[in-house]
Amino acid sequence: MDILSLTALQLGKAIKEREASAADAVRAVLDRVKEVEPEVNSYVTLDEEGAFQQAEEVQRLIEAGEFTGPLAGVPVAVKDNICIEGQLTTCGSRILSNFKPVYTAEAVLNLKKAGAVVIGKTNMDEFAMGSTTETSYYGSTKNPHNLNHVPGGSSGGSCAAVAARECYYALGSDTGGSIRQPSSFCGVVGLKPTYGTVSRYGLVAYGSSLDQIGPVAKDVPDCAAILEIISSHDTKDSTSVKRKNYHFTEALTEDVKGLKIGIPRDYMGKGLDKEVEEAVRKAAKVLEENGAIVEEFDLSLVQYAIPAYYVIASAEASSNLERFDGVKYGYRTADYRDLHNMYKKTRSEGFGAEVKRRIMLGSFVLSSGYYDAYYLKALRTKALIKQAFDRAFEKYDVILGPTAPSTAPELGKSLTDPMKMYLGDIYTVAVNLAGLPAMSVPVGKDSRGLPIGIQLIGNSFQEKTLLRAAYMYECATEKWHETSANIGKEAQENGKTI
Amino acid sequence: MKNKITDEVIDYVGILAKLELSPAEKEAAKSDMEKMLDYIDTLNELDTEGITPMSHVFPVNNVFREDIVTNGNNREAILSNAPLRKDDSFEVPKTIG
Amino acid sequence: MAKQYETVIGLEVHVELATKTKIFCGCSTEFGGAPNTHTCPVCTGMPGSLPVLNKQVVEYAMAIGLASNCKITQVCKFDRKNYFYPDNPQNYQISQLYLPIARDGYLEIESGGLKKKVCIHEMHMEEDAGKLVHDEWDDTSLVDYNRSGVPLVEIVSEPDMRSAEEVISYLEKLRMMIQYLGASDCKLQEGSMRADVNLSVREAGSETLGTRTEMKNLNSFKAIARAIEGERERQIELLEEGKPVIQETRRWDDNKEHSYAMRSKEDAQDYRYFPEPDLVPIVISDEWIAEIKSRQPELRSEKLERYKAEFDIPQYDAEIITESKRMADIFEAATAVCKKPKKVANWLMVETLRLLKEHNMEPEDIRFSPENLGKLVELTEAGTINSSVAKEVFEKIFTDNINPEKYVEENGLKTVNDEGAMKAAIEKAIADNPKSVEDYLGGKEKAIGFLVGQVMKAMKGKANPGMVNQMLKEALQEH
Ligand SMILES: [Mg+2]
Ligand SMILES: [Zn+2]
Helix, strand or coil, X not given: CCHHHCCHHHHHHHHHCXXXXXXXXXXXXXXXXXHHHHHHCXXXXXXXXXXXXHHHHHHHHHHCCCCCCCCXXXXXXXXXXXXXXXXXXXXXXXXXXXXXXXXXXXHHHHHHHCCCEEEEXXXXXXXXXXXXXXXXXCCCCCECCECCECCCCCCHHHHHHHHCCCCCEEEEEECCCCXXXXXXXXXXXXXXXXXXXXXXXXXXXXXXXXXXXXXXXXXXXXXXXXXXXHCCCCCCCCCCCCCCCCCHHHHCCCCCCCCEEEEEHHHHCCCCCHHHHHHHHHHHHHXXXXXXXXXXXXXXXXXXXXXXXXXXXXXXXXXXXXHCXXXXXXXXXXXXXXXXXXXXXXXXXXXXXXXXXXXXXXXXXXXXXXXXXXXXXXXXXXXXXXXXXXXXHHHCCEEEEECCCXXXXXXXXXXXXXXXXXXXXXXXXXXXXXXXXXXXXEEEECCCCCEEEEEEEECCCCHHHHHHHHHHHHHHCCCHHHCCCCCHHHHHHHCCCC | CCCCCCXXXXXXXXXXXXXXXCHHHHHHHHHHHHHHHHHHHHHHHCCCCCCCCCCXXXXXXXXXXXXXXXXXXXXXXXXXXCCCEECCEEEEECCXX | CCCCEEEEEEEEEEEECCCCECCCCCCECCCCCCCXXXXXXXXXXXXXXXXXXXXXXXXXXXHXXXXXXXXXXXXXXXXXXXXXXXXXXXXXXXXXXXCCCEEEEEEEEEECCEEEEEEXXXXXXXXXXXXXXXXXXXXXXXXXXXXXXXXEEEEEECCCECCHHHHHXXXXXXXXXXXXXXXXXXXXXXXXXXXXXXXXXXXXXXXCCCCCEEEECCCCHHHHHHHHHHHHHHHHHHHHCCCCCCXXXXXXXXXXXXXXXXXXXXXXXXXXXXXXXXXXXXXXXXXXXXXXXXXXXXXXXXXXXXXXXXXCCCHHHHHHHHCCHHHHHHHHHHHHHHCCXXXXXXHHHHHHHHHHHHCCCCHHHCCCCHHHHHHXXXXXXXXXXXXHHHHHHHHHHHHHCCCHHHHHHHCCXXXXXXXXXXXXXXXXXXXXXXXXXXXXXXXXXXXXXXXHHHHHXXXXXXXXXXHHHHHHHXXXXXX
């Protein structure tokens, strides 16, 4: 048995049936990390010792019958903007290069209650601001499918780690597409839940009204199982929603008969890569052949989502990041004259270019005289976008389209023109503005061998509908995780083809 | 560029955001912000007359805590990340002159 | 002829609410803990932490809003006020700007014998900041977050006041009302009530407002009165010299009796308010308002009427006692013990007020238990101790909260009604003071006072003065 090729659920089952142990899984994953990490750089921090300790403890509790969940003993990686007590949590930033939280995020507590073994913290764009994982202070992460390309971002480390089999699944966070876009680029399954489904307590905030933690998985059943574990009503998060039902795995039925799927014409036109467009249409066809009703429609307002998003996200970020000032935690500049000089030097040295860019923009749109013209205008646009989705969901159960306009760009090509990078979020950001659930599912590769993903968007609280469609698609086609990324030993054996 | 960002604006925003930009960074910031604002101005094509600004997506209201003390003394944990600590407090440059 | 100027004053009053926990976390609000012992990730702005609103804060705020005749904002929200300062761990304060919890109220004040309405523009909920301690030697400041996140309401008046006297009257009215509600103890010295004064001057008769300044750091009624006088003079001086008044925040230094501009070029005073995304709106139903109204404790005017009717005490007494909620509480509890309302009232109005003044204390600082005062009244009424002993015992109650029954017993202070001993003392007094006896018998009635004093002295103050008087008169007649 090649233990690394198992999905999280398969491994969980193997551990339960004593075919493997939690420690075996940790060992296999850590060996793999050592092998590929010099090339991929998915992790900021690895907790080798802690992983073995957790594995031992979890194994004992599994054998004692206390951990009965499907993912007990399975190694997981956590994005580095999610707090774990006593473990370095950097957010990909210099300003938190020495920060060890004094408490653990609710989503991670939920994982631990389910017997997860956390092996490390994954790389990300600094404070989740970026679409390539190149803005990290800790170096870029590479796309495991082609090391000359980016993994996407900001959860690039989480997605690359899953794609490179450096863990069985991971947590990411999604403010404007930060789970879905890198999932698409790395050929893994990623889901952004309905706003309020997973507690934000312990997630270092970027855009508080948009942020959600979500799963990054090898396949759809894993994705459903992880979501079931991490979602909860948390009284520590005032925006947490008490949902009627958290049993997302119930949706894993091979049945999409009568499911109404709408493809927004505005997502399929100008600016969309031809190969991606073809892959999306092919995927829609698969669902149609299995009984879904597929139609094209006009979603409208698509071009306004990005400007509205950047106003709202930057405004909230400018405020959320004020707390990084060298007083209570994190980096403080070495020399300073007085208080304000200390603030300015600490922040100017501690934050990278993209973070400064968004803080400046956010401070500007909130400043006196501009609030109405920019911030309120964006909030009104957000209301209109929500209405457009409401209208669409009167007719359709699922909206289907591409996750991103293209496959993963080459390293170093995006940051030179931030505006162009922002445009890459065109299909994902509206979902965050409207608080909707959406997922990215791999549907193939382009001619350069780079993965392509489709995005499924559901109405609020309709994650199950998404999972049902995604699962049907996956069952009807090849499972993309079974063709792993061509790196490490395999690559040497196969000869580097790329 | 329809929007013109002056040095004064960049300096002012720098004061608000507590960021000190180098001359090169300032030039880049001006041009970045001009481009972004021009792009954001496309929102003016939309008629939003009478639309209520939406800050929360879901109608969740009245989330409260009861007035019960749940936290004990967390001093050591709270101070454990302090860049500069003196006795049991955070130390900062003098705040009043 | 010198121009006449009118002072126009509005107040921003911050009041710390009497909740057990902070506004957004489960940390204690107890005053005076060791630095940073009442802290958690939320009130120290740790990354990833989130606020959850204390319901009691909303209810206290509603109670104050209703009692000050405000309209309650039935959909109200929190906003962030952004500014960098080390006592503010997130570098934004969670406050309310766009939809504050209450608006458009008023309080009726009395000043110089005239009644007047001071309008309340709005009242909002917000979090308090931490404490900064300055180390003069080191050029450093130390931050303690124990107060960070303590709930406040900020009550913003219209510029309706014209003198320091009106300001003090408004503040006293506000304080009394909030104390009666139990929403805060409103201690200026401990900072649980703080006032910022917005002041401008204009030529008498002018309709337009002058440029105003805001003064902070006022921690007593006296400082407020002095600051108003000082700032009024400063502004008039500027105007007389033809110089403009600059709209700015000034810090009052009560020792130097002078205010200083607080501006620096690093403070843009642009707070970039926006809706707090981490908190959800508060929707206040009519039922909730009705419930708060029904739970509203008896306010001063109601209490005053009830005291007159139920306890049959004069208007004057009732006014003095109800001036402080603490006094009123003591009055009721002591009366419940001894059933002598007028006697209790006298103790409060005379001896208690005297001692408070002597110790430079507020009624809120009273530490003795009302039961002890009640018992003291019982002892006096039963004739167990005489009135001069009672005064002495009361001082002990006031300072050390002693149990008067035990104290009188242990110190042998009971009135001695031993006729033999008294007769002996009287005879001795008559024998030793022939001049006074002569005077008395010669018609100088007052001369008996000296003789009573002598007898009391011989009895070590423990005799019943009425009895001494009576027996002395009889003895003198027989003389
Ligand atoms: Mg305030
Ligand atoms: Zn706290």
